[in-house]
Amino acid sequence: xxxxxxxxxxxxxxxxxxxxxxRLLAGYLVVFGLVALIWxxxxxxxxxxxxxxxxxxxxxxxxxxxxxxxxTWLVLLQDAGYTAFEALVGFTLGSVTGFLMAVLFQRxxxxxxxxxxxxxxxxxxxxxxxxxxxxxxxxxxxxxPWLSKSIIAAYLTFFxxxxxxxxxxxxxxxxxxxxxxxxxxTDNQIFRLLRLPASVPYLFTAxxxxxxxxxxxxxIGELPVGSTRGIGVQIVVGSQYNTFNPGFLWATIVMxxxxxxxxxxLVALAEKRIVKWKREE
Amino acid sequence: xxxxxxxxxxxxVSKIYGNTNASTVALQDVSLAIASGEFVSLVGPSGCxxxxxxxxxxxxxxxxxxxxxxxxHAPEVARKNREYGFVFQxxxxxxxxTVAHNVELPLEIMGRAKADWKPRVDxxxxxxxxxxxxxxxxxxxxxxMQQRASIARxxxxxxxxxxxxxxxxxxxxxxxxxxxxxxLDIWQTTHKTILFVTHSIAEAVFLSSRIVVMTPRPGxxxxxxxxxxxxxxxxxxxxxxxxxxxxxxxxxxLKEEFVGHESCRL
Numbered sequence: 001x002x003x004x005x006x007x008x009x010x011x012x013x014x015x016x017x018x019x020x021x022x023r024l025l026a027g028y029l030v031v032f033g034l035v036a037l038i039w040x041x042x043x044x045x046x047x048x049x050x051x052x053x054x055x056x057x058x059x060x061x062x063x064x065x066x067x068x069x070x071x072t073w074l075v076l077l078q079d080a081g082y083t084a085f086e087a088l089v090g091f092t093l094g095s096v097t098g099f100l101m102a103v104l105f106q107r108x109x110x111x112x113x114x115x116x117x118x119x120x121x122x123x124x125x126x127x128x129x130x131x132x133x134x135x136x137x138x139x140x141x142x143x144x145p146w147l148s149k150s151i152i153a154a155y156l157t158f159f160x161x162x163x164x165x166x167x168x169x170x171x172x173x174x175x176x177x178x179x180x181x182x183x184x185x186t187d188n189q190i191f192r193l194l195r196l197p198a199s200v201p202y203l204f205t206a207x208x209x210x211x212x213x214x215x216x217x218x219x220i221g222e223l224p225v226g227s228t229r230g231i232g233v234q235i236v237v238g239s240q241y242n243t244f245n246p247g248f249l250w251a252t253i254v255m256x257x258x259x260x261x262x263x264x265x266l267v268a269l270a271e272k273r274i275v276k277w278k279r280e281e
Numbered sequence: 282x283x284x285x286x287x288x289x290x291x292x293x294v295s296k297i298y299g300n301t302n303a304s305t306v307a308l309q310d311v312s313l314a315i316a317s318g319e320f321v322s323l324v325g326p327s328g329c330x331x332x333x334x335x336x337x338x339x340x341x342x343x344x345x346x347x348x349x350x351x352x353x354h355a356p357e358v359a360r361k362n363r364e365y366g367f368v369f370q371x372x373x374x375x376x377x378x379t380v381a382h383n384v385e386l387p388l389e390i391m392g393r394a395k396a397d398w399k400p401r402v403d404x405x406x407x408x409x410x411x412x413x414x415x416x417x418x419x420x421x422x423x424x425x426m427q428q429r430a431s432i433a434r435x436x437x438x439x440x441x442x443x444x445x446x447x448x449x450x451x452x453x454x455x456x457x458x459x460x461x462x463x464x465l466d467i468w469q470t471t472h473k474t475i476l477f478v479t480h481s482i483a484e485a486v487f488l489s490s491r492i493v494v495m496t497p498r499p500g501x502x503x504x505x506x507x508x509x510x511x512x513x514x515x516x517x518x519x520x521x522x523x524x525x526x527x528x529x530x531x532x533x534x535l536k537e538e539f540v541g542h543e544s545c546r547l
Binding site: 173175176178179180181182183184185189193194197198275276277278279 | 340371
């Protein structure tokens with residue numbers, strides 16, 4: 001409850017700093033150790049061959065292996081960078097579209113009634129079936145190759161944004177609205193000064209989901225034949241040569257996972273800087 | 282008490298919720314006149330329509346029958362003229378605004394000159410004792426402090442009337458009594474007309490120049506009692522024999538009405 005007497009910032013901050021970081025790091029290491037134990041343990045117990053489940057050391061080793069274009073980790077990093085660009089364009093496109101749709105849906109009920117079912121239906125279509133059509137279609141139209149990937153990323157991004165922002169815009173309580181009414185505030189003022197700021201925490205929840213979804217979208221766009229760059233292409237290569245080079249596929253997967261986590265971390269960081277009014281944990 | 286011209290007039294007002302099949306009479310045939318500068322409390326058990334009456338005056342809800350005048354205007358016009366400030370039971374501060382920015386909100390909405398915001402906010406926060414909490418967010422304040430900020434916000438644009446809907450209902454007894462004293466100070470320095478809804482008899486007697494006692498099902502006015510306790514009221518006021526007499530009168534009125542009601546049903 002809100003009944004505690006105010007505490008100055010300094011007091012609350014004591015839980016931060018080095019001690020907290022060390023505790024967090026220790027937590028990550030413990031979890032990683034457990035995963036490694038289960039990984040290597042099941043490999044030993046079930047006698048899994050390397051092409052089904054390589055040793056963790058093989059994955060690490062795969063990162064360091066030299067290729068004609070430089071060490072593997074550098075090549076993967078460059079491809080991940082390309083995918084990150086596609087995902088970022090898609091993420092931006094998708095969140096802006098999703099946000100505008102949520103605003104329109106909140107303001108005009110008939111629009112919501114008419115379009116929201118289709119918005120939901122759009123996400124039940126398997127993206128893996130849709131992706132090749134978009135890639136081929138866009139290529140035929142002469143668009144740059146990254147654009148079709150960005151559009152698939154946007155397709156996965158906009159949905160959580162529409163749903164969450166719509167909820168956020170509607171999350172204001174009755175008295176908060178009556179207060180606006182008591183000031184004879186205009187609809188635009190109610191939107192700008194009440195609904196919009198109330199929706200910001202919901203927006204960030206959506207963006208965190210979308211940050212990872214946009215990376216997945218971009219990778220899916222890179223899978224069809226004809227793509228030449230991106231971490232998705234490396235995943236395809238990795239699965240084709242898995243029998244000969246068992247660590248490499250997993251190296252590409254680790255790189256893709258890091259990319260998604262990076263996106264999530266950036267959004268979480270932005271949230272921390274922007275949503276300053278929330279009670280600290 | 283202030284001047285004798287009524288600043289709020291309620292004439293034969295009824296409020297019925299629902300349709301013809303299932304309707305609740307929230308208010309029946311209520312008439313009341315409040316003079317400028319008065320402190321009037323509406324007191325009664327829940328369901329007696331006291332909050333409904335307040336919301337009709339504020340034009341946050343519409344009367345089914347009867348007429349209301351607020352500072353000479355129909356409630357809707359009065360609301361658009363920003364004649365009153367409203368304080369809810371929950372402080373209803375906006376989480377994302379600091380205390381100062383919350384108090385500033387009505388000034389921003391009403392398009393007051395930006396240069397006037399800061400001096401006005403400073404003055405209001407000093408009045409409610411939150412001078413050192415300008416930049417705090419609402420969650421950093423106690424319940425009592427949040428409600429103080431809410432009162433500062435309601436008065437920031439200097440309305441003639443202050444409408445308060447059980448503002449201290451969620452506070453503990455000690456905080457509530459202190460807030461009562463502070464509210465009386467504010468009333469005496471600002472000369473506002475205050476209409477105050479509460480279900481606490483002691484609170485109503487302590488604060489008011491007049492008490493409107495209301496009874497439920499259907500909500501109506503049972504009686505109006507002048508409170509002749511001397512001003513300024515202090516902590517000792519609550520211990521005076523007259524305070525005790527007046528609370529007893531209010532309590533007896535409510536009891537009679539209640540007993541009468543029960544026997545009707547039997």
